[in-house]
Amino acid sequence: MQIKKLTFAAIACAAAFASFLGTPVRAEEVKAGDLVITQAWARATPKGAKIGGGYLTIENKGTAPDRLIGGSADIAGSVQVHEMSMDGGVMKMHPLDKGLAIEPGKVVKLAPGGYHLMMMDLKSPLKKGDRLPITLEFEKAGKVQVSLDVESVGAQGPTASPSSGSKKGMKGMSPGMKM
Numbered sequence: 001m002q003i004k005k006l007t008f009a010a011i012a013c014a015a016a017f018a019s020f021l022g023t024p025v026r027a028e029e030v031k032a033g034d035l036v037i038t039q040a041w042a043r044a045t046p047k048g049a050k051i052g053g054g055y056l057t058i059e060n061k062g063t064a065p066d067r068l069i070g071g072s073a074d075i076a077g078s079v080q081v082h083e084m085s086m087d088g089g090v091m092k093m094h095p096l097d098k099g100l101a102i103e104p105g106k107v108v109k110l111a112p113g114g115y116h117l118m119m120m121d122l123k124s125p126l127k128k129g130d131r132l133p134i135t136l137e138f139e140k141a142g143k144v145q146v147s148l149d150v151e152s153v154g155a156q157g158p159t160a161s162p163s164s165g166s167k168k169g170m171k172g173m174s175p176g177m178k179m
């Protein structure tokens, strides 16, 4: 079961792996202490998919570091913080056991191809146009409610403008993995 889950995860991450070129602007923001969260979105999932990716931007306007350690959502069995990276030409992803550091004065972006939220054990597919309530959990800021705007399956950002971007970094993906 664990192996199967990881396979699903790898495929979804591969599908999510693309350069993030869009710089969409979203008016909506959520404040939690010194943290400002914007551009929260997720990708629609194909029928039967057990995991989905969530993305957002976190700015730390304070003077102390914080960490995004996880989250929860009614629609998912669990929500993890993942990182994607290239390892010898092969894309890999793994959960960040200690969470993702949000350093003071910094903006951390969770986006396709990099850090992301991984909603595991989805109970139903994520549908484009939905607003998905999710609770983020930070070490210091605690629990923070945000809504992910569900965009299309191949969206690169919350206001999906299909980029004519390069395909660099796509090496090592099998053809069946693209969406």
Ligand SMILES: [Cu+2]
Binding pocket: 009, 013, 082, 083, 093, 094, 116, 117, 118
């Ligand atoms: Cu992942």
